[in-house]
Amino acid sequence: MQLLCCAAVAGLGLHMTAGLFHHADSTTRTAVTAFEVAATARSAAEAALARFTEIKVVVKPGDTLDAIFRGLEFSLQDLASIRALESARPVLDKLRPGDELTLATRDGELMGLQRPISISQTLKVERGEDSGFMASVEEVPLISHVRTTSGSIDSSLWVAGVTAGLRHRTTDALTDIFKWDIDFFSVQSGDSFKVVYEQLEREGEIVDDGDILAAEFISGGKTFRAVRYEMADGKFGYYSPEGVSLRKAFLKTPVQFSRISSKFNPKRRHPVLNTIRAHKGVDYAAPTGTQVFAAGAGRVQFRGVKGGYGNVVEIAHPGNVVTRYGHLSRFAKGLSVGDRVQQGDHIGNVGSTGLATGPHLHFEFIEGGRHVDPQKAIAKGAPAPPIPASERAAFNAQIAPLLARLESAPVATGTALVAR
Numbered sequence: 001m002q003l004l005c006c007a008a009v010a011g012l013g014l015h016m017t018a019g020l021f022h023h024a025d026s027t028t029r030t031a032v033t034a035f036e037v038a039a040t041a042r043s044a045a046e047a048a049l050a051r052f053t054e055i056k057v058v059v060k061p062g063d064t065l066d067a068i069f070r071g072l073e074f075s076l077q078d079l080a081s082i083r084a085l086e087s088a089r090p091v092l093d094k095l096r097p098g099d100e101l102t103l104a105t106r107d108g109e110l111m112g113l114q115r116p117i118s119i120s121q122t123l124k125v126e127r128g129e130d131s132g133f134m135a136s137v138e139e140v141p142l143i144s145h146v147r148t149t150s151g152s153i154d155s156s157l158w159v160a161g162v163t164a165g166l167r168h169r170t171t172d173a174l175t176d177i178f179k180w181d182i183d184f185f186s187v188q189s190g191d192s193f194k195v196v197y198e199q200l201e202r203e204g205e206i207v208d209d210g211d212i213l214a215a216e217f218i219s220g221g222k223t224f225r226a227v228r229y230e231m232a233d234g235k236f237g238y239y240s241p242e243g244v245s246l247r248k249a250f251l252k253t254p255v256q257f258s259r260i261s262s263k264f265n266p267k268r269r270h271p272v273l274n275t276i277r278a279h280k281g282v283d284y285a286a287p288t289g290t291q292v293f294a295a296g297a298g299r300v301q302f303r304g305v306k307g308g309y310g311n312v313v314e315i316a317h318p319g320n321v322v323t324r325y326g327h328l329s330r331f332a333k334g335l336s337v338g339d340r341v342q343q344g345d346h347i348g349n350v351g352s353t354g355l356a357t358g359p360h361l362h363f364e365f366i367e368g369g370r371h372v373d374p375q376k377a378i379a380k381g382a383p384a385p386p387i388p389a390s391e392r393a394a395f396n397a398q399i400a401p402l403l404a405r406l407e408s409a410p411v412a413t414g415t416a417l418v419a420r
């Protein structure tokens with residue numbers, strides 16, 4: 001636990017504490033009110049507020065609300081009444097390191113506390129007149145702006161993303177959209193992208209990026225385009241302008257930040273055994289500990305040690321397909337035989353158990369009992385369903401302005417160009 005400030009300076013304390021104590025009918029509160037209350041109450045309330053203290057606590061690893069209350073010598077009875085509030089308990093029982101709590105006291109007694117829940121929501125707990133506590137969630141509306149940016153890759157996609165003004169999370173989302181078609185480990189200098197996305201503004205300040213609405217990625221001279229579309233049932237996905245889902249049955253690469261070190265080859269000389277022995281899979285070289293993902297949705301049919309594979313996971317998928325992940329250093333926590341996994345779920349980590357010269361993932365794709373080249377099988381794997389005919393008109397109408405934005409965005413050369 002770390003105390004950020006413990007001040008009751010008249011001016012500052014006035015408007016901050018007023019925010020915690022102003023009384024409103026629990027449904028309509030805005031952050032602006034706090035300021036207004038402060039301004040009007042200034043002369044009358046100033047003297048009284050000198051007794052108020054506001055304490056900001058930054059949650060440290062292992063901290064609980066209980067530990068924080070004990071550390072500050074607050075009443076544990078108050079803690080119990082706050083935890084008894086249905087809407088407050090789930091928010092306060094899940095503290096994460098780095099979270100900020102603001103506690104307001106009067107003459108050493110806890111009067112209220114606040115915790116941001118998201119960029120637009122804050123939980124407020126206040127002591128009521130009958131000395132019980134009340135909880136409410138204050139919502140500050142976010143304004144969404146659509147922004148278009150572009151970038152070209154010089155040293156890395158991450159650098160190009162930053163230059164283009166994208167938050168890391170949004171660059172991540174960009175790779176997520178195209179991960180079935182583009183191997184992002186092999187993007188080259190000269191590859192480029194355009195992104196149409198939302199920026200979120202709160203009280204006049206850009207506080208976060210929202211969703212990517214449309215994107216274009218040119219990799220090795222090939223152009224890939226995607227638009228975000230939400231179906232009538234609320235499910236959303238990324239589609240090509242022709243309405244084909246970008247999501248495929250299997251991931252192009254089942255391991256993060258890797259490179260292919262050995263391809264599928266029925267006549268390879270085995271590096272450890274030094275004999276001609278078919279290489280029935282693809283090897284992805286990556287440092288020990290790198291996360292390995294389920295290539296597609298399915299059920300875990302094996303998790304354990306198997307000869308030369310070392311620690312291995314096998315997943316059974318629909319269509320009589322099995323994927324196998326060998327030489328793992330460890331398995332994902334809690335993973336057991338019979339578990340259902342979704343595409344992209346963490347199943348284990350790269351290692352060199354079994355017959356392996358160095359850390360890598362040995363990945364096999366077995367269709368109807370026969371080993372096939374995973375790269376080929378994944379490339380022709382069936383995509384998720386396309387836009388249904390019933391939504392085609394809505395889809396076309398919604399994507400037209402997004403495609404126009406992509407078209408008109410300047411093509412980045414070296415440094416990113418930005419258009420609003």
Ligand SMILES: [Zn+2]
Pocket residue numbers: 262279281282283361362363
């Ligand atoms: Zn291998």
